[in-house]
Amino acid sequence: MPLLSNHIAVVTGAGSGIGRAIAGGYAREGARVVVLDINQQAAATTAKEIRDAGGKAESFALDVTRRDDCIAMAKQVADKVGPVSILCNNAGIARRNGMLGAAEAVINDWEDIIAINLNGVFNVTHAFLGALRASKGRIVNIGSIQSFVHLRTPSSPAYTASKHGVLGFTKALAAELGKDGVRVNAIGPGFIETPLNEKVRAANPDLVKVFIDHTPLGRPGKPEDIVGPAIFLASDMSAYVSGSIVMVDGGYRTI
Structure with a gap:
């Protein structure tokens, strides 16, 4: 029997990369998937791929930085799809800039990254919280190796701060919602090859080499590498797991 039968799963940032892979994985395990992305066409494409493969999916456009829109989306999903029992907060951006650049660029990076990667997780979670409490649901947040470490390459303090925040939010929410x-x-995730970092990988192969040289498994990850852990955390297989982070980094943090 599929692991996620009778569940309705919301996945943000599911128009491409890790989010698209997770949405497809949830659908293969029997969930009805709500595909959310700021890019409406990308969301629709993911949903069509799921339906073409025999799964169930609807798609909607959502900017996770817009709190009122998140609240409206939760109501729309409840009315049109049904009670949500799985939420995967995946939407995010990454910029590899430090603090020593032009002031305007540094400030813009901070505001954009925190708005999407951290505030966006709060906005969507808060909007769907009533449904998740009613269904005794599961929340899966996408953190990073930068939830723990600052990489050995020049990298954005804003991104590192946002992913530390996601892990802290995960633990605090687990403690508060366990009684429900x-x-x-x-x-x-470690270094995962996605459309989000495609240009950086193409323009800076030396940066890729730094990641791979520090990864015991000796290869970059693929979006599909995140799917198994995402299914595990959304399913009853992890019924006594809460407040944890599953590292999918090829062993990066071990050395």
């Missing part, structure tokens, strides 16, 4: 039967966990 809601489990809250995170996944910490």
Whole structure:
């Protein structure tokens, strides 16, 4: 029997990369998937791929930085799809800039990254919280190896701060919602090849080499590498797991 039968799963940032892979994985395990992305066409494409493969999916456009829109989306999903029992907060951006650049660029990076990667997780979670408490649901947040470490390459303090924040939010929410039967966990991807970092990988192969040289498994990750952990944390297989982060980094943090 599929692991996620009778569940409705919301996945943000599911128009591409890790979010698209997780949405497809949830659908293969029997969930009805609500695909959310700021890019409406990308969201629709993911949903169509799921339906073409025999799964169930609807898609909607959502900017996770817009709190009122998140609240409206939660109501729309409840009315049109049904009670949500799984939420995967995946939407995010990454910029590899430090603090020593032009002041305007540094400030813009901080505001944009925190708005999407951290405030966005809060906005969507808060909007769907009533449904998740009612269903004794599961929340899966996408953190990072930068939830723990600052990488050995020049990298954005804003991104590092945002992913530390996601892990802290995960733990705090797990402690608060446990009495309601809601489990809250995170996944910490390492260096994953996605459209988000495609240009950086193409323009800076030396940067890629730094990551791979520090990864015991000796390869970059693929979006599909995140799917198994995401299914585990959303399913009853992890019924006694909450407040944790599952690292999917090829062993990066071991050395």
